[in-house]
Amino acid sequence: SQELEQSPQSLIVQEGKNLTINCTSSKTLYGLYWYKQKYGEGLIFLMMLQKGGEEKSHEKITAKLDEKKQQSSLHITASQPSHAGIYLCGADGSGATNKLIFGTGTLLAVQP
Amino acid sequence: EPEVTQTPSHQVTQMGQEVILRCVPISNHLYFYWYRQILGQKVEFLVSFYNNEISEKSEIFDDQFSVERPDGSNFTLKIRSTKLEDSAMYFCASLGTGRTGELFFGEGSRLTVL
Numbered sequence: 001s002q003e004l005e006q007s008p009q010s011l012i013v014q015e016g017k018n019l020t021i022n023c024t025s026s027k028t029l030y031g032l033y034w035y036k037q038k039y040g041e042g043l044i045f046l047m048m049l050q051k052g053g054e055e056k057s058h059e060k061i062t063a064k065l066d067e068k069k070q071q072s073s074l075h076i077t078a079s080q081p082s083h084a085g086i087y088l089c090g091a092d093g094s095g096a097t098n099k100l101i102f103g104t105g106t107l108l109a110v111q112p
Numbered sequence: 113e114p115e116v117t118q119t120p121s122h123q124v125t126q127m128g129q130e131v132i133l134r135c136v137p138i139s140n141h142l143y144f145y146w147y148r149q150i151l152g153q154k155v156e157f158l159v160s161f162y163n164n165e166i167s168e169k170s171e172i173f174d175d176q177f178s179v180e181r182p183d184g185s186n187f188t189l190k191i192r193s194t195k196l197e198d199s200a201m202y203f204c205a206s207l208g209t210g211r212t213g214e215l216f217f218g219e220g221s222r223l224t225v226l
Contacts, residue, residue: 045214
C-alpha cells in the first residue's frame with residue numbers, strides 16, 4: 001500500500017522567514033494534494049499537482065512535484081502567524097475513486 | 113461558497129451505544145467520503161460512496177460501520193456498537209463531477225466513547 005512520509009514532523013519559524021515542507025511517496029503519484037488543518041478543525045484545500053515537474057503558487061505558498069512524481073515540496077515565503085497549522089499532503093494512489101491517502105503531517109508554528 | 117456541513121460537532125457516548133454522524137455534502141457533488149483522525153494520528157480513509165453504493169472501503173470499515181444516503185441531501189455514518197478506540201474526529205468529504213480535483217471537507221464530528 002502507498003505510504004506518504006512528511007518532513008519535518010514539526011517546525012517553528014520566526015515570522016518573515018521562509019520554510020519548506022517535504023512529502024515523499026513510496027509509489028508514483030497520480031495526484032498530489034496539499035491541505036492545511038487547524039487544530040481540531042477540517043481540512044482546507046491548498047493545491048493539487050498532477051504532472052511531473054509541475055509547480056503551482058497561491059499567495060505566498062508554492063508547491064512543486066518532482067519529475068519522477070514521487071516527491072513534493074511546499075514552500076512558504078515570508079511566513080506569517082496565519083500560516084500556522086498542520087500541513088498534510090495527500091495522494092490519489094489509485095486514480096480510481098479519488099480516495100486520498102494522507103501523510104503524517106507537519107505542524108508549523110510561526111512566532112511573531 | 114458552498115460547503116460540507118457535519119452534525120453533531122461533538123458527541124459523547126457510552127461504549128456499546130449506536131452513533132450516527134450526519135453530513136450534508138455540497139449539493140451537486142456525486143462522490144462522498146468518510147475519514148477519521150484519532151487524536152495525534154493521521155487522517156485515515158474509511159469509505160467512499162458513489163451512485164448509492166460503497167465504491168471502496170478500508171480495513172477499518174468493518175461490520176460495525178455502515179453508510180447511507182437516506183435522501184437527496186444527507187450522507188450518514190453509523191457505528192453500531194461503539195468501542196473506546198472509535199474515539200476520533202470523523203470527517204465527511206465530497207467531490208464534484210470530475211473524478212479528479214479537490215475533496216471538500218467538513219469541519220468534522222468529534223466522537224468520544226466512554
